[in-house]
Amino acid sequence: MLALQDVGVPSCTLGEVKNRADTIIYWGSNPMHAHPRHMSRYTTFARGYFRPKGRQDRTIIVVDPRKTATARLADVYIQVRPHEDYELISALRAAVHGVEIEREEVAGVPVEKIYEVADLLKEASFGTLFWAMGLTMSRGRHRNIDNAICLVRDLNEHTKWVLIMMRGHYNVTGFNEVLAWTTGYPYAVDFTRGYPRYNPGETSTVDLLTRGEADAMMVVASDPGAHFPQKAVERMAEIPLVCVDPHWTPTAELADVYVPTAIAGIEWEGTAYRMDAVPIRMRKVVDPPEGLLNDVEFLEMVIEKVEEM
Amino acid sequence: MAKELLIKNACVYDPLNGIEGEVMDLGVKDGKIVDPSEVDESKAKVIDAEGRLTMAGGVDIHAHVAGPKVNVGRIFRPEDSRRLQVALKKLGPRSGSGFSVPSTTLTGYMYAQMGYTTVMEAATPPLMTRHTHEEIRDTPILDQSAYTLMGNNWILYEYIREGELEKAAAFAAWLLRATKGFVIKMVNPGGTEAWGWGKNVHSLDDEVPYFGLTPAEIYQNYVKINELLGLPHSIHIHPNLLGEPGNYEITLGTWDAVRDAGVDPDPQLGEREQIVHSTHVQFHAYGGDSWATFESRAEDIAKYLNKHEEVTIDLGAVTLDETTTMTADGPLEWELHELTGFKWANCDVEVETGSGVVPFIYSPKNPVHSVQWAIGLEIALLTENPWQVVISTDHPNAGPFHRYPRVIAWLMSEPYREEWLERVHDWVGQRAVLGTIDREYTWTEVAITTRAAPAKMLGLSDRIGHLGEGAYAHIAIYDIKPDEVDPSRDYAEVERALEQAWLVVKDGEIVVQDGVVVNEVTGRTYWVDVKVPEDILEEVKKDLETKFRRYYSVNLGNYQVQDVYLPREERIVIDARDRF
Numbered sequence: 094m095l096a097l098q099d100v101g102v103p104s105c106t107l108g109e110v111k112n113r114a115d116t117i118i119y120w121g122s123n124p125m126h127a128h129p130r131h132m133s134r135y136t137t138f139a140r141g142y143f144r145p146k147g148r149q150d151r152t153i154i155v156v157d158p159r160k161t162a163t164a165r166l167a168d169v170y171i172q173v174r175p176h177e178d179y180e181l182i183s184a185l186r187a188a189v190h191g192v193e194i195e196r197e198e199v200a201g202v203p204v205e206k207i208y209e210v211a212d213l214l215k216e217a218s219f220g221t222l223f224w225a226m227g228l229t230m231s232r233g234r235h236r237n238i239d240n241a242i243c244l245v246r247d248l249n250e251h252t253k254w255v256l257i258m259m260r261g262h263y264n265v266t267g268f269n270e271v272l273a274w275t276t277g278y279p280y281a282v283d284f285t286r287g288y289p290r291y292n293p294g295e296t297s298t299v300d301l302l303t304r305g306e307a308d309a310m311m312v313v314a315s316d317p318g319a320h321f322p323q324k325a326v327e328r329m330a331e332i333p334l335v336c337v338d339p340h341w342t343p344t345a346e347l348a349d350v351y352v353p354t355a356i357a358g359i360e361w362e363g364t365a366y367r368m369d370a371v372p373i374r375m376r377k378v379v380d381p382p383e384g385l386l387n388d389v390e391f392l393e394m395v396i397e398k399v400e401e402m
Numbered sequence: 403m404a405k406e407l408l409i410k411n412a413c414v415y416d417p418l419n420g421i422e423g424e425v426m427d428l429g430v431k432d433g434k435i436v437d438p439s440e441v442d443e444s445k446a447k448v449i450d451a452e453g454r455l456t457m458a459g460g461v462d463i464h465a466h467v468a469g470p471k472v473n474v475g476r477i478f479r480p481e482d483s484r485r486l487q488v489a490l491k492k493l494g495p496r497s498g499s500g501f502s503v504p505s506t507t508l509t510g511y512m513y514a515q516m517g518y519t520t521v522m523e524a525a526t527p528p529l530m531t532r533h534t535h536e537e538i539r540d541t542p543i544l545d546q547s548a549y550t551l552m553g554n555n556w557i558l559y560e561y562i563r564e565g566e567l568e569k570a571a572a573f574a575a576w577l578l579r580a581t582k583g584f585v586i587k588m589v590n591p592g593g594t595e596a597w598g599w600g601k602n603v604h605s606l607d608d609e610v611p612y613f614g615l616t617p618a619e620i621y622q623n624y625v626k627i628n629e630l631l632g633l634p635h636s637i638h639i640h641p642n643l644l645g646e647p648g649n650y651e652i653t654l655g656t657w658d659a660v661r662d663a664g665v666d667p668d669p670q671l672g673e674r675e676q677i678v679h680s681t682h683v684q685f686h687a688y689g690g691d692s693w694a695t696f697e698s699r700a701e702d703i704a705k706y707l708n709k710h711e712e713v714t715i716d717l718g719a720v721t722l723d724e725t726t727t728m729t730a731d732g733p734l735e736w737e738l739h740e741l742t743g744f745k746w747a748n749c750d751v752e753v754e755t756g757s758g759v760v761p762f763i764y765s766p767k768n769p770v771h772s773v774q775w776a777i778g779l780e781i782a783l784l785t786e787n788p789w790q791v792v793i794s795t796d797h798p799n800a801g802p803f804h805r806y807p808r809v810i811a812w813l814m815s816e817p818y819r820e821e822w823l824e825r826v827h828d829w830v831g832q833r834a835v836l837g838t839i840d841r842e843y844t845w846t847e848v849a850i851t852t853r854a855a856p857a858k859m860l861g862l863s864d865r866i867g868h869l870g871e872g873a874y875a876h877i878a879i880y881d882i883k884p885d886e887v888d889p890s891r892d893y894a895e896v897e898r899a900l901e902q903a904w905l906v907v908k909d910g911e912i913v914v915q916d917g918v919v920v921n922e923v924t925g926r927t928y929w930v931d932v933k934v935p936e937d938i939l940e941e942v943k944k945d946l947e948t949k950f951r952r953y954y955s956v957n958l959g960n961y962q963v964q965d966v967y968l969p970r971e972e973r974i975v976i977d978a979r980d981r982f
């Protein structure tokens with residue numbers, strides 16, 4: 094998100110990849126494991142309008158320190174040294190620009206190979222870079238993404254390239270979208286002054302918890318208890334905590350009050366935004382167990398009570 | 403809340419009913435305008451307007467206020483949101499933020515504050531239209547609709563290439579229903595598809611890669627489709643080569659190409675006279691062959707319009723602000739990014755369209771921006787018939803919508819323009835003609851170009867854009883008395899009054915008082931439900947089953963926007979079955 098706000102992002106919907114992409118990079122991302130249907134539905138194996146032969150019509154490049162299941166499928170596998178993604182992206186950018194790299198290897202990759210790959214990228218008629226947590230979690234964090242976006246942007250001076258972030262958590266995109274159109278900001282919104290304010294580093298949930306500022310917490314359909322830093326989780330344990338979630342999670346474990354809710358897309362309908370921001374209608378397939386509310390019903394009841402106070 | 407209103411002593415400008423500044427009473431009952439004699443004064447809320455300027459609620463025919471690319475603007479420009487952060491109860495009950503891409507609540511509030519009650523979202527990518535409707539639903543007060551992007555749609559291209567115009571028309575009707583859309587919108591036809599390969603089209607006769615069609619052919623088929631279906635609005639076009647020096651030629655060529663299709667306006671609803679609405683024409687009125695030789699061609703554009711009433715426009719007037727550009731014209735946004743070095747967001751949408759978003763700073767010190775500023779106003783002032791013109795800034799592309807009061811004040815006052823001519827770059831003196839124009843808009847012309855004309859162009863002048871009996875009671879009263887104020891001299895007064903309406907009525911309810919939103923009503927969403935011959939539709943549906951499986955990443959069954967996304971739909975049923 095911060096990278097996007099720094100340098101923007103050239104992207105597309107997944108069907109564009111399916112129809113057009115002849116070159117695909119998975120960087121720090123292992124869809125074979127994390128998104129099992131992704132490669133057959135939308136990318137690598139999918140047959141598309143301009144890619145009728147599917148896999149045969151596409152060149153797959155995987156960049157990862159580990160030889161993952163996805164890497165084993167690749168036409169080109171680049172084993173980057175852990176935490177040196179930034180250097181490798183920079184070298185690729187230099188190679189794309191035709192600048193001479195005065196070293197034998199960068200990030201564990203021989204320079205000749207970097208030039209070869211740069212040519213592959215420039216020769217693509219439509220390229221897509223998928224990146225995932227692997228790249229955000231390695232040293233450099235959002236600056237890695239800045240640099241990756243710049244690589245894709247630079248490539249557009251030669252041909253067509255786009256980038257899609259592989260987001261793991263269900264409908265996290267939808268949360269960012271809704272918050273942005275209702276408040277103007279995608280996350281970390283603070284309302285204490287009566288207007289929406291956004292200052293990551295100060296107003297994010299983790300910031301508020303670690304500074305000990307938050308003195309109560311309600312979590313809806315999320316599991317910070319499993320993902321937040323130790324110090325934030327410790328604070329969660331100290332303060333009144335309400336967890337609203339269809340599933341029993343580590344957050345629910347910590348909670349003073351746990352409210353089970355119906356599962357959207359199975360027991361209740363709604364909208365979910367795909368990783369490429371395409372909004373999908375989630376249908377109700379079965380009735381929820383008797384007495385179980387969905388989260389909208391529950392929150393509306395809470396609002397009603399708050400307004401009575 | 404009183405169901406009846408009686409507004410006394412309103413100084414009414416209502417061009418659709420031939421009323422020019424007459425002080426009169428207005429009756430409101432059950433959300434509609436009625437004869438004042440029908441209002442029971444003892445039960446009604448009575449308001450004395452004391453001779454204040456009164457018009458129908460404003461109608462914005464083209465703005466980007468809801469949907470995926472608008473939200474990309476919000477997400478990737480926190481700096482824009484920080485420029486305007488509005489607290490609870492300041493403009494209305496809720497808070498919001500955003501200067502050029504306001505949050506949905508703030509969008510509703512700021513339009514209502516200016517007395518606008520209808521705002522059309524100018525471009526929705528069909529695949530993502532559920533998102534657009536989610537934002538429309540969350541935008542208070544305003545009546546809205548979404549214009550369905552069709553100008554780069556593969557399925558339409560394929561039908562047209564095969565010579566299947568009727569199937570193409572049936573598919574367009576299907577797509578309007580699937581997206582709950584109101585208008586056939588075309589953006590850089592062929593060019594956005596070419597952008598799928600990082601390319602563009604550069605003339606009306608350039609072939610779109612792999613599709614064997616040219617922009618000229620695309621326009622001609624689409625205008626035929628539009629009139630075959632008899633839609634309330636005409637095709638709504640954003641021509642090729644937006645923003646490029648010398649593009650006035652392709653603009654005029656485009657209008658010629660559309661006219662060459664040989665169709666007349668044939669709406670099933672409304673009284674529009676145009677066969678094409680060409681949007682944000684300021685961006686399409688450039689001379690020269692490079693930025694160094696850039697100049698205004700507003701005179702050529704206006705001369706054409708003065709000869710051809712079948713073409714209408716909105717301005718896309720530059721307001722010289724820092725703003726956010728956003729369009730389905732993918733290649734154009736790349737060009738802007740290359741030109742400015744500012745951050746660039748792009749989202750190509752499978753089978754249908756693309757989009758880009760880039761921040762932009764229009765500066766009065768910049769020679770090109772200054773000439774652009776002049777061009778928008780020149781077109782408004784040189785086009786003789788105001789019924790062909792709508793005031794717009796292509797919000798937020800040429801400037802934010804909340805600058806409309808300033809644009810209107812510029813048009814009403816030569817001295818105000820003079821004041822700005824001093825501030826802008828002197829290219830305006832050499833490469834534009836604004837300084838030589840002395841025309842000043844009258845209140846009637848303001849009422850035409852901000853309400854009456856757009857309502858008529860949209861085919862909705864039976865219900866909006868005027869204050870005749872039976873019209874929706876959308877009323878804007880401004881704190882300015884036309885018989886006491888000379889807009890030419892008192893332009894500051896005009897601008898201030900138009901920024902903050904004294905009273906706004908929406909569907910018979912008071913929503914704004916003294917410039918503050920006091921009541922949030924739910925707006926309606928217009929869409930057209932076009933009935934086409936059953937046999938042709940069945941064939942199209944059969945084709946779609948195959949095409950969706952082959953081209954899309956979603957299932958056909960998941961594509962159509964469900965009714966639940968439109969809490970207050972206004973379905974306009976058009977029966978085109980006998981027209982095929």
Ligand SMILES: [Zn+2]
Nearest residue numbers: 464524682796
């Ligand atoms: Zn526009």
